[in-house]
Amino acid sequence: MYEFSLTHSVNNAVQDLCRQVGWNKVRRILIKIGGMRKVNPELMAFIFAALSKDTPAEGAIFSVMMLPVTIYCYSCKRTGTREDSEFMCPSCGSRNVKLISGLELAIEVLEVESG
Secondary structure, three states: HHHHHHHHHHHHHHHHHHHHHOEEEEEEEEEEEEHHHHHHHHHHHHHHHHHOOOOOOOOOEEEEEEEEEEEEEEOOOOOOOOEOOOOOOHHHHHHOOEEOOOOOOOEEEEEEEOO
């Protein structure tokens, strides 16, 4: 289960930060994930709720911002976004493209209570 692995990594990073910095409570977590990762945000939130039980992040609002796949086309010199993971220019259909974004995984917002 891919979502479990990603969510476990996010949870570990948050728990490490809580220990290092001394945060008592995590209120909200927003992560950004590129569209190439093909994840289910609702499943990730469910997994996070289970993984964060009995930790400072228990009960935190966990949300995912999905980022579009962005492609640069060498043929028509345009940059465009795709909803799918097809390596094809959305403007001209060429496969002579470069992936600009779509593989991101980052904690964008972390609201906490310090101790």
